[in-house]
Amino acid sequence: MSGRSITKLSQEKIVAIITVALILFFSVSLNSFLTAGNILALLQNVAILGILGVAMALAIIGRGIDLSVVAIMAISVAWVLQLNNGGVALPQAVAMGFALALVIGLVNGILIAYLEIPAIFATLAMGTAAYGSVRALLLDDNLVYLKAAEGTWFKWIGSGQVYGIPSPILIFAAIALIAHLFLRFTVSGRFVFAMGDNPLAARATGVPIRALMVLQYLLTAAIAFVAGVVMATAVDSMETRVARSNLVYDIILVVVIGGIGLNGGKGSIRNVLVGTLLIGVLLNGMTIMNIPYTLQNIIKSLILLAAIIIDAVMNPRDEQTSQQGDI
Amino acid sequence: MKHFVKGCAVAASIAIGALACAGSVSAAPDDGLINESAAALKGKKVAFVPIAMGFDLTEAWAAGLKLDAQRFGYELTIRDPNWSVDAGAQAISQLISEQPDVIVVHPPEIQAYSRLIQQANAAGIPVITVSLKADANGDVFVGPDWYDLAVKETESMVKMCGKDSGKSGKIAVMQGVLTNPTSQYGIQAIQDTLKNHPEIQIVSNQGADWDASKAHAIASTVIKANPDLCGFIGLWDNMDVGIAAAIKEAGKQGQIAVASSGGGNQVSGCDNIENGNFASYVSYDAKGQARDLMMAVRTILQNKPATPGEHTVGLYTPLKVITKDTMTADSCWKLDDVKKFGP
Numbered sequence: 001m002s003g004r005s006i007t008k009l010s011q012e013k014i015v016a017i018i019t020v021a022l023i024l025f026f027s028v029s030l031n032s033f034l035t036a037g038n039i040l041a042l043l044q045n046v047a048i049l050g051i052l053g054v055a056m057a058l059a060i061i062g063r064g065i066d067l068s069v070v071a072i073m074a075i076s077v078a079w080v081l082q083l084n085n086g087g088v089a090l091p092q093a094v095a096m097g098f099a100l101a102l103v104i105g106l107v108n109g110i111l112i113a114y115l116e117i118p119a120i121f122a123t124l125a126m127g128t129a130a131y132g133s134v135r136a137l138l139l140d141d142n143l144v145y146l147k148a149a150e151g152t153w154f155k156w157i158g159s160g161q162v163y164g165i166p167s168p169i170l171i172f173a174a175i176a177l178i179a180h181l182f183l184r185f186t187v188s189g190r191f192v193f194a195m196g197d198n199p200l201a202a203r204a205t206g207v208p209i210r211a212l213m214v215l216q217y218l219l220t221a222a223i224a225f226v227a228g229v230v231m232a233t234a235v236d237s238m239e240t241r242v243a244r245s246n247l248v249y250d251i252i253l254v255v256v257i258g259g260i261g262l263n264g265g266k267g268s269i270r271n272v273l274v275g276t277l278l279i280g281v282l283l284n285g286m287t288i289m290n291i292p293y294t295l296q297n298i299i300k301s302l303i304l305l306a307a308i309i310i311d312a313v314m315n316p317r318d319e320q321t322s323q324q325g326d327i
Numbered sequence: 328m329k330h331f332v333k334g335c336a337v338a339a340s341i342a343i344g345a346l347a348c349a350g351s352v353s354a355a356p357d358d359g360l361i362n363e364s365a366a367a368l369k370g371k372k373v374a375f376v377p378i379a380m381g382f383d384l385t386e387a388w389a390a391g392l393k394l395d396a397q398r399f400g401y402e403l404t405i406r407d408p409n410w411s412v413d414a415g416a417q418a419i420s421q422l423i424s425e426q427p428d429v430i431v432v433h434p435p436e437i438q439a440y441s442r443l444i445q446q447a448n449a450a451g452i453p454v455i456t457v458s459l460k461a462d463a464n465g466d467v468f469v470g471p472d473w474y475d476l477a478v479k480e481t482e483s484m485v486k487m488c489g490k491d492s493g494k495s496g497k498i499a500v501m502q503g504v505l506t507n508p509t510s511q512y513g514i515q516a517i518q519d520t521l522k523n524h525p526e527i528q529i530v531s532n533q534g535a536d537w538d539a540s541k542a543h544a545i546a547s548t549v550i551k552a553n554p555d556l557c558g559f560i561g562l563w564d565n566m567d568v569g570i571a572a573a574i575k576e577a578g579k580q581g582q583i584a585v586a587s588s589g590g591g592n593q594v595s596g597c598d599n600i601e602n603g604n605f606a607s608y609v610s611y612d613a614k615g616q617a618r619d620l621m622m623a624v625r626t627i628l629q630n631k632p633a634t635p636g637e638h639t640v641g642l643y644t645p646l647k648v649i650t651k652d653t654m655t656a657d658s659c660w661k662l663d664d665v666k667k668f669g670p
Contacts, residue, residue: 032552041551045544135381141662142381143565145594159576166576234576235539235569241379241410242538287545288552293505293534 011311012259012271018307019278026285033288040166046280047168048231052247053254053272054172054179055223060255061183062216063196063264064119068108068127069224069251071243075134076101077228078238081144090154098225104130105221109214123217131243139240146236158233168230175223180269188215197265254279257304259311278307367629368399372427376418378435378459380407382565383592384613385433387665388457391617392431392624394669401428401628412439419443422452429453429627431620434461436506448636453627457620458611460508464639466632467623471611471644473508477516479648480560480586483607485524487584488557495555499531501542501570502562509562510534517560530556539569546573556583564589564596564608571604580604590616591647597659600649608649614660616644617670 009017027034052069059066080097084090104126111122135142149155160167183189194202195209203209232238258275260267282303286296355361375392377385389405396403406422408414412435422430423446430447432454434440444454444463454465460473488494500517502510514532521527531549535542542561550556550573559574561567567587574583584606589595590613599605619642632638649658660670 030552035551038548038551041547045547048540139381141383141386142379143383145568147594159572231540235543235572237539237565237568239539239565240381242540244410245536245538283544284548287531287533287548290531290533292532293502 009314010259011257011307012274014310014314015257015259015278015307016274018303019274019281022278022281022285026281026288030285030288033285036164038284038288040164040169042280042284043169043172044166045284046276047166047172048227048234049247049250049254049279050172050272050276051175051223051227051230052251053258053276054175054269055220055227056251056255057260057267057269057272058179058183058192058223059119059216059220060260060262061196061264061267062192062213063199064112064213064216065123065252065262066108066217066220067120067123067248068104068130069220069227070245070248071127071131072101072104072221073224073228073231074238074240074243075131075139076104076225077232078144078240079134079138080229081146081149081232081238082139084148085144087148090149090152094154094229098222100134101221101225101228102218105218106214108221109217112217113210113213127243127248131240135240142241143237143239146232146238149233150236154229155233158230158235168234171226171230175226176269176273179223183268188212192216193265195264250279253304257307278303364625364629365399368395368401368625371401371429371628372404372425373401373429373431373624373628374404374406374422374425374427375431375433376406376408376415376422377433378408378415379410380405381409383595383662384458384590384616386662387590387592387613387617387660387670388431388433388620390666391621391670395621395624399625410435412436416440416443419447423447423450426450427452428631429455429466429624431455431457431624432461432465433457434459436504437462437508437511438506445636451635453632453635455620455623455627458616464636466627466635466638467640467642469616469619469623469642469644471646473512474516476588476609476611476646477509477513477560477562478520479609479646480562480588480607481517481520483609483648483650484558484560484584484586485520485527487586487606488527489524490526492557494557496526497528497530497553497556498558498560499546499549499553499556500529500533500560501545501567502532502534503537503566505534513562535566535569537563537566539566539572542566542569543573546570547576550574550577550579550583558584558586558606561585561587563587564592564599564605568595568599568604571599575604590614591649591659593659593661597649597654600651600654606650610647610649610659611644612647612660614665614670617665619644621670 032038055069076097079100080093083093108123108126111117112119158168191207191212194207195212199209254275255272258271260271282300392403406418408418430452432440434456441462444465447454455467456465458470484498488496488498530553533545535545559570561570564587567585570585574580580603586607587605588609591610596608596610600608
């Protein structure tokens with residue numbers, strides 16, 4: 001009987017258990033780990049990763065993927081800062097940046113839904129194309145400082161506090177909650193699951209999957225923009241180079257490690273929270289322990305690998321899952 | 328007769344033309360060197376492979392080279408690998424086969440391009456390396472002594488956090504890319520300098536990949552874990568603004584000092600001293616480096632080394648420590664001005 005309950009452990013639960021174990025370990029071994037200040041710092045530091053994770057989860061649950069989220073985030077918000085520094089009023093600059101993000105998302109959606117280009121290729125190409133063209137045509141520099149918006153409501157988004165809780169955590173929570181409600185309680189949200197589970201069947205039963213795909217990539221672009229605003233207002237600048245970094249793999253990792261399968265149709269926002277928390281606890285604990293950077297990367301990958309191996313052993317692939325095929 | 332008149336007219340017009348021509352030449356006298364040195368630059372090919380364009384350092388250097396290219400009529404090609412070490416290596420390989428008269432390389436780390444620099448030299452192409460010292464020397468190096476830079480940063484940190492400061496003496500170090508000379512020589516310098524100051528203790532030593540956002544995350548954790556932290560040594564202004572943001576967020580501006588360094592761009596350097604983000608700043612004056620680089624290129628083009636790579640000229644940039652007390656109106660430079668008016 002006990003054997004059966006062990007095999008019921010999903011990847012999400014395995015990761016949750018590892019996270020709790022790490023929290024216990026760090027709490028016992030590090031004096032400054034389990035303090036309110038540190039826990040808030042921990043959450044704040046993964047808030048951007050988490051927000052982008054929510055965007056990625058929406059794409060993956062609908063059997064897509066969006067490799068352009070980081071590029072969208074970087075260039076749209078860098079443009080906002082540049083416009084605003086150049087004298088464009090803040091609300092107008094924000095609206096223009098947001099529109100830019102949505103346009104890129106729209107192109108992604110059209111490429112995937114109507115030209116039927118696989119999401120992984122369409123968004124990979126769009127990420128590079130959008131980054132390159134915006135960088136060449138609209139942006140003067142790679143690094144844009146937040147100057148004009150200092151001391152405004154905009155600056156608050158990434159650096160404010162409510163009752164001592166840093167605003168990035170609140171925004172992450174809000175985005176996660178909205179995405180959760182969207183997926184669980186709206187018709188479009190339920191259709192995303194249907195589409196992810198079996199697009200042809202969904203289409204045969206009358207789900208407008210092309211329009212839904214476009215909506216999906218508009219949503220990821222919109223969320224990416226929010227993540228970018230949080231990032232830029234937290235560190236007073238936007239470094240567009242981040243578009244070429246490994247951040248997008250970290251985002252996919254957070255989603256997959258949390259238990260959302262790459263073959264779509266499964267998972268929830270809770271998986272993203274669990275995955276994000278694991279990465280946050282790991283990075284925070286290792287930084288306090290002052291473990292060298294390279295060693296941190298090794299430890300991080302080993303723990304993630306362990307979680308995947310445990311999942312592979314406990315939840316072996318059956319005929320049905322292998323037929324669906326991963327990306 | 329008719330032919331004679333016509334011939335005369337032609338001869339006269341040629342003579343007038345020649346006179347006019349001679350007249351315009353005589354307006355700029357030849358001092359015995361100026362024409363010769365300018366002629367040595369005309370029509371030459373200069374190639375520049377930065378780590379990436381679009382940030383203050385490389386934009387300032389490129390502005391200098393563009394100015395000279397226009398003035399002397401040499402052809403300047405910039406191959407921008409946009410932070411990709413692979414793309415940069417490809418660009419250099421490609422350039423070696425194109426045989427320019429000089430290649431200016433901005434190496435992303437110590438080892439990455441060393442072989443390629445040697446290959447270019449072996450193919451008879453002189454190489455100038457700028458800012459980050461590679462293992463292979465090439466023909467000219469223009470850039471800071473990273474050891475000395477970190478010594479200066481550490482010394483200013485010791486002043487703020489050492490004996491008689493009344494502070495805890497706890498400091499943190501934020502590196503960029505670990506294989507970069509700023510870290511390789513910088514960390515050595517920090518450790519050597521601190522040997523004489525046992526009261527200072529490094530409580531955290533991390534790398535943030537030159538990324539302000541990563542630096543912010545690490546700094547906020549370190550600040551929470553060490554409530555009595557006295558200061559951060561950062562190794563590049565563009566990244567260190569992330570540390571400053573974390574300090575401000577924790578409400579500890581003025582209590583935790585940031586010692587930073589960079590190219591002396593107004594917005595990254597002096598503005599941050601002015602607003603209290605950085606307590607001290609070591610500038611390697613990228614505007615001055617741009618001029619050094621222009622002169623190095625001119626020198627190589629006028630006096631091509633017989634065997635490229637055999638001797639190396641080291642043009643180490645003078646360093647300037649800027650604090651609120653030592654800052655003057657021209658301590659820093661503005662990128663827009665350098666782009667418009669040259670270095």
